[in-house]
Amino acid sequence: MSVKQILVIDDEADIREIAKMSLQITKRWKVLTAASGEEGVAIATKYHPDAILLDVVMPEMDGLLTLKTLKNNPETKPIPVIMLTATGNVVTQRQYAELGAQAVLTKPFDPGLLGNQIATALNWRADF
Structure with a gap:
């Protein structure tokens, strides 16, 4: 069974770190992080993670623009x-779904539940 790789794109360093630590500890997933939409798109294109956790509110390239960019790129389009x-x-959640987002999680999130929330949203079976 291969280890899942998740990319966390968020401009807040503490959010990136909390998400990274919680997913590594609770799920043993490999976690990549990006501090901006541009950096996130570059990392996603290079590493093709199994999923992307994308913050909506970011300076310059916000989450919606980042989502559109990811979904318009043939290399990153299949990544949930x-x-x-x-x-x-x-209304915003519906807009995200129309643009190709798999799910919407709200902040603040519970670090202990984040991995399960992602796995559930993506229909990944539990790792036993």
Whole structure:
């Protein structure tokens, strides 16, 4: 069984670190991080992670633009993207889904549950 690789794109260093540590500890997944949408797209293109956790509110290239860029690139289009947002607006969630996001998780997230939330959203079976 191969180890899942997740890319966390968030402009807040503490959020990236908490997500990385929680996924490494609870799921033993390999975690890549990016501090901006541009960096995230570059890393996704190079490493083809199994999933991307993408913050919505970021300076310059925000989550929506990053999502569109990922979905318009044939190399990164198949990678499932989960949006991470502080606002649980239903209209916005529908917009993310229409643009190709697999799921939407709200901040603040529970580090102990994050891995299971991602696995559930992507229909990954439990690692036993």
